[in-house]
Amino acid sequence: MTTANTCKQCGADLALARIEGMRGEEAGLSLSIEGMPAYSCVNGHKRFLTSDFPMRLIDSLAKADTPDLPVAQKKGMLKKRYLCPGCGGELASEPGTHATLERSLSLKDSAAFSATLAVPLYHCSACGVAAMRPGDELANALMKAAAQAFQSAGIPPG
Numbered sequence: 046m047t048t049a050n051t052c053k054q055c056g057a058d059l060a061l062a063r064i065e066g067m068r069g070e071e072a073g074l075s076l077s078i079e080g081m082p083a084y085s086c087v088n089g090h091k092r093f094l095t096s097d098f099p100m101r102l103i104d105s106l107a108k109a110d111t112p113d114l115p116v117a118q119k120k121g122m123l124k125k126r127y128l129c130p131g132c133g134g135e136l137a138s139e140p141g142t143h144a145t146l147e148r149s150l151s152l153k154d155s156a157a158f159s160a161t162l163a164v165p166l167y168h169c170s171a172c173g174v175a176a177m178r179p180g181d182e183l184a185n186a187l188m189k190a191a192a193q194a195f196q197s198a199g200i201p202p203g
């Protein structure tokens with residue numbers, strides 16, 4: 046019988062730990078998380094503080110998204126195009142720069158930790174506006190980047 050404080054993989058006692066250097070990247074968006082509190086056993090197995098911790102983490106990152114950056118308009122069904130919110134011109138297909146957002150997070154009364162998001166910006170050659178992709182695409186990329194970050198740290202979901 047395993048309790049909340051026993052490692053599911055090896056049965057050793059779990060202790061609170063901080064996980065450093067988690068990274069993930071998807072569709073030009075990169076995420077790094079430093080010092081995330083989690084449980085760890087002597088054999089290095091890791092576990093989230095609670096099973097909904099990863100969803101809460103992604104949620105609060107998504108909500109913390111920058112409201113003040115211009116957002117591209119998506120056009121087209123088969124071939125997607127992204128238009129400049131300033132002048133309607135077509136945006137570059139590759140990101141030119143990134144907006145770096147740093148967040149300090151504390152979930153479920155956990156110790157605070159930090160996450161850094163680099164959001165790709167696509168430039169308009171006509172008027173110089175640099176816009177982000179629409180929110181649903183960013184949210185999707187964020188989800189995948191976070192999943193990679195957790196995987197890179199060897200922390201199983203849930």
Ligand SMILES: [Zn+2]
Binds near residue numbers: 052056086090
């Ligand atoms: Zn273990």
Ligand SMILES: [Zn+2]
Binds near residue numbers: 129131133169174
């Ligand atoms: Zn423009």
